[in-house]
Amino acid sequence: MKRSQYFLPTLKENPKEAEIVSHRYMLRAGMIKQTSAGIYAWLPMGLKVLKKIEAIVREEQNKAGAQEVLMPTIQPADLWKESGRYDAYGKEMLRIMDRGDREMLFGPTNEEMITDIFRAHVKSYKDLPKNLYHIQWKFRDEVRPRFGVMRGREFLMKDAYSFDLSPEDARISYQKMFLSYLRTFRRLGVKAIPMKADTGPIGGDLSHEFIILADTGESEVYTDKKWNDVDVTAQGLSYDDTAALETYFTEMTNIYAATDEIHDAESAPPSNELDVARGIEVGHIFYFGTKYSKAMGASVQNKDGSIVDVEMGSYGIGVSRLVGAIIEASHDDNGIIWPVEIAPFDAGLINLRSGDAACDKACEDLYQQLQDAGFDVLLDDRDARAGDKFADMDLIGLPYQIIIGPKGLEKGSAEVKNRATGETKDVALDQIVSILGNK
C-alpha cells in the first residue's frame, strides 16, 4: 500500500478525550474514530489489526476442535425469558422493539441462542461432545464506557460454547479451551496468565480469567515468578490426549496467579517468589453445568435411554479489547510496537526524498520485490519531511522500517530499523528481502 493513497489519518497531537496510552495511540494512528460513547468505527489500519487478531483466534479455536457458526446480533426476547435472564440482565441489555411491537434485543452474549440452536438439532449422546463458537459484535450498555476499545459498549467477542454428556467430559472440553487460549495469546505476542476466577454457585475450579500484564491494567494481580519462564503453550501436546491435558492443566493451575479480589497471602508463594503487577482481562472461560440446558430443555438421550441435560461451558475472548490491550502491553514514547503476527503491515518503506528520481526508483523496485516475496509493505511515498515520516512510522509501529535516502543509495544500501529494539543497520539493497525473510 502506498501511503499517499492510504486512508490513514494520523494525528500529531493527543485528542483530549483519550487518557490511556492505547486509546491515544489508536486515535493518533488513525485506527478508530469514535461515533458515540463506547462505540467506534474502525478505519482501514485498525480494521487490519482487528482482522489479524480475529484470524489467529479463529485458527486456534479450529485447532482445538471448536466449530465456527455465526449468530445474529439481534435476538428475540423470548429466548431470554426462557432462561430467566430477560429480567435479570437489567439495563445493560439494549432492548429494541420491532415494527410489530415484538421485543428484541442486541445480544450482550449468546448462551440462550446457542442453546436454542443446539436443542433444535441434537438429541443423542452420540452427537456429543460439541463446541460451537462465533466471532460477533456484542452490545452491553455499560454505565460508564471508557478507555477506548478496552471498555466499549459495542465490542467484538469470540464466544464458544461446549456441550457434553457429563461433568467429566465437560472438564475435558474446558481443558482444551484452556490450552487453546494460552496458545492463542502467545501467538498474539502477549503473555496472558490464567487466573482463578469466581465460579459462583456451581463451585469447583473451572473458571479462569486470562490476564495480560500491562502497567495500565485495571486490576492488581499477584503471580508466581514461575510464570516468567514456564512453557504455557505445551508444545507437542495434542488436544486428543486427555490424560496429558489433565496433567498439563493441573500443572498450570498449580502455579499461583490471582487478581486482588481473590488473592490470599496465606496460599500465595513468599514475596520473593511473587510478582505484583497490573493486568487486563482479555479472556474468560467458564463451566456452568446445566444452568441453561435445564431451563431451556437442551437434553439428549443417553445410552440407557434416559434423558440427560447437557453440561455446558462458555469461553470468551475480547477480540476488539485485545487491540487496545496489546498496545498497552507493547508501546514506547514514540508509539505502538506491534508484535509481528498482528502488525498491520510487515514493514514500512520510507522514501526520504520523494521526487528524487533515484530514490523513487529504488523505493518502487524494492516495494515490488517485497510484495513479490509475500510481504505486506506500506510505502511512504508522500512529499513530506524526513522527520514527519520517521515520527509517523514510529507511531504506527510496524515491526521494520526500511529507510531509503540519497546517502544510502550512494553506497547501494538502505537502513533497516527494528521498531522494537530501535536497532538500525545498513543493508545492501539486494539483501533486504532476505533479511526480512529471517525475521
Next chain:
RNA sequence: CGGAGUGUAGCGCAGCCUGGUAGCGCAUCUGCUUUGGGAGCAGAGGGUCGGAGGUUCGAAUCCUCUCACUCCGACCA
C-alpha cells in the same frame, strides 16, 4: 447511578469573569526556498462559538432548559 468537568475551524487551545459581532498553534490549499528526526518565508480557504429559549440596542460572553462527551467511584468480554 453518585461525584467532578468539558463543548469555540479537522486536532489542540485562548477569548467568557468585566456583553460591542471571533482569534492563536498545528493541519489543509497556492507559490518559492528547503529536505537523514514532526522546516522557513509569503499568501489563501475553513467556524450559524453543542442545541433551544430568554435578557439586551447588541450575546461565544449573562440567565433558564436541554443534548453530547470525558474523568473519579460502584459494576463489567
